[in-house]
Amino acid sequence: MRFALVVQGAPFSGASFSAYHFANAVITTGHELYRVFFYQDGVYSGNALSVPPQDEWDIQLKWEQLHLRHDVELIVCIASSLRRGLLDSTEAERYDKPAHNLGSAFEISGLGQLIDASLNSDRVITFGPC
Amino acid sequence: MRFALVVQGAPFSGASFSAYHFANAVITTGHELYRVFFYQDGVYSGNALSVPPQDEWDIQLKWEQLHLRHDVELIVCIASSLRRGLLDSTEAERYDKPAHNLGSAFEISGLGQLIDASLNSDRVITFGPC
Amino acid sequence: MILHTVNKSPLRESSLGSCLQFMAQADAIVLLEDGVYAAIKNVDFGLGAASGRVYALESDIKARGLDARLRDDIKVIGYEDFVTLCTEYDVVKSWS
C-alpha cells in the first residue's frame, strides 16, 4: 500500500517524532512511503540550525537520514515556511534575506503536493498540531 | 511600576502579539518595561528570516521597532533557542552551523535573566504557550 | 489578591476550569486571545461565580466577532486598562 504522511505539529510536540517512527515502520513492513508533507508548525522540523542537547534526538537529522537511506520525499509547504522563517537559498534570495536555514533533505513546494499526495496515496495519515 | 514580560507561545499562537500590545501599553502608561524574556516556543519570535504575507504583521519587526524606539531589552533563552535553531553569529560559530537567523534586536542569554527579572520587577506577566 | 489571565477556549481546554477552581473571592480574571470565548452569552462556563470581576480584551473580542455576543457582566478593556489592572493586584497568574 502507498502511504502519505502530513506533519502539522512542531518538532517537540511529539508529532514529528511519531511521524518519523511511523515512516520507518511503513518502510520496514514493505509498504511504499509516497511523501511526507510538513505543514503549519510541522515545517520547523526542517530547520538545519537546531542544536539539541546530546541526550535528545535531533529530529531534523533523523529525517535527513531517512531521506538519504530510503529516498523519501520531504516537502515543506512554502506558505507555512515563509511565515515561520524556514528558507532555502532560492527563497532567501527572493526576499533578500541574509541567510537560509532549511536542511538539504527538505524541499520547499506548494500545497498542491498535499492534494496530490491525497489523490495518489491509499492512506493519508496526519500527525496533529498542538 | 516596573514590568517584566515572559513570552512562551510561538509567534502565531497570539502570545507574541498580546505581549507586544501589552509592552506598548506599559510604555504609553508611563511604567517601566524592565525586560521581555522569550522562552520555549516564544524564541521563534526572534527569527529574522520570517517573511509574512503583506496583509499580516511581521511580529519580529514589531519587536525590533519597539527595541529601537524605547530601548527595550529582548532576551531569548539560550537553551530554548539552541534546540529550536535560533542562533546568533557566536552560537552559529560555536556549533559550526553555516548561518545564523536571530534578529539583531534580540540577545541570547541564560535562564538567569528570567529569575533576575522576577526578583527585580514589581510585576511579571506571562503570555502562555499553546 | 491575584489577577488571573486565561488565553484558551473553555470548550477546547481545561485552563478556565482550573482557574475558577483556584480563584479566591477577591481575585479577578482577564480573558485574552481564545480565552474571550468564555464571555459568550447564553452559555455557562462558570463565570457567574466571578461576576463583576471578569475582564476581556477588546481587540481579541472584536477579532472574533464577539462584541455583540457577550454576557452583560463582562468588562471589555483595552491594553492600557490591562496594565493598570496588573498594578492593582499583587500577583498576576496565567492559565494557558
Added chain:
Amino acid sequence: MILHTVNKSPLRESSLGSCLQFMAQADAIVLLEDGVYAAIKNVDFGLGAASGRVYALESDIKARGLDARLRDDIKVIGYEDFVTLCTEYDVVKSWS
C-alpha cells in the same frame, strides 16, 4: 470503516470527547502521544463504548510510565502494528 487517532490528553483537551462522539460502531481508535493518558485505569474517559477497539502506542505508554497502569481492554501496539491497522481501515482520521 474509520481508524481514529487521538494525540491529546483527555483531561486537558476535548479531542477524545469529539472522537467518541463521532465514532461509528465498526471504527477503532489509536491513542498516541498524550492521547495514551486516556488508557489509564480507574478513570472513565468514555472508552468503555469502544471496548476491544482501542489501541495505544507502546513507546508513548512507556515514556509516560503507564505500562503498569492501563485498563485491561487496551491493546498495546508498536508502530508496525499501527501501519498494518491503517491498511485494515478505509480512512484514518486524526483528532488533535
Added chain:
Amino acid sequence: MKRILFVQSKAPHGGLQGQEGLDAVLMGSAFAECTVLLLDDGIFQVLSGQDTGALGTKDYAVTYRALSDYGVDRIYCSRDHLEARGLSTGDLLVKVDPLSDDEVKALMAHHDVILNF
C-alpha cells in the same frame, strides 16, 4: 474522482490552523471533490462580524464566502457543537448545514481522505 473531507476544529486568530486549513481547501477544490466540516471551535471561524484590525492577524473568514466560486458548495457543521456554543446558523457569515451526530459519521465514512486542521 476522489472525495476529500476538510475538517476544521480550531478557533480563528489564536493560531493559524484555520487559515492554513482553508488554504488547503482552496487548493484541493481544483483537483478533487471537496467538502468542509466544522467541528468544535472550528465553527467560530465562520462567525459573522469578525474585525481583526486592532489585532494584526488576517481577516480570512470572508474567504469562506468564496468557496462556492471554487466549486465547494457544501459546508457542514455539528449541530450539537453549534448549540453548545449558544449559536444558530443565523450567526454565521456563510450558509452552513447543521448535521446530527449520525449524519456526521455518515459524512466522514463517505470520503476517501480526511484532512484535519
Added chain:
Amino acid sequence: MKRILFVQSKAPHGGLQGQEGLDAVLMGSAFAECTVLLLDDGIFQVLSGQDTGALGTKDYAVTYRALSDYGVDRIYCSRDHLEARGLSTGDLLVKVDPLSDDEVKALMAHHDVILNF
C-alpha cells in the same frame, strides 16, 4: 528574599513545557525561595516508571529528585487533580504534598511571583 512559585500544568513528553519549566526551577533555586506546584497534567511529570528510551525525548523526571539538593524541598499538588487521574502519592517518584483547593489558593497568595509552565 522573594518567593517564586513555579506551576507545572502540562504532561511530559508531549511537549517541552515540563522539562523547560524544571530548568527554570533549578536556576531560580540559587537566587530565591522556590516552591513547585503541580496542577492538571503537570502531576504526570512525576509519575514513577517513565522510560523514554524508545521515544527519543529526555527522561528528565529524575531531576525532580535532585530538587531538595537545590534547596527546593517543597513540592505540592492539587489533591483533586491527583485523584481525578486515579492516582495517589504512592504513584509518584518524589515526595509530593497534596493540597485542598483552599490550600492551593493560600499557597498562590503567599508568593510574590508565579511562573507558569
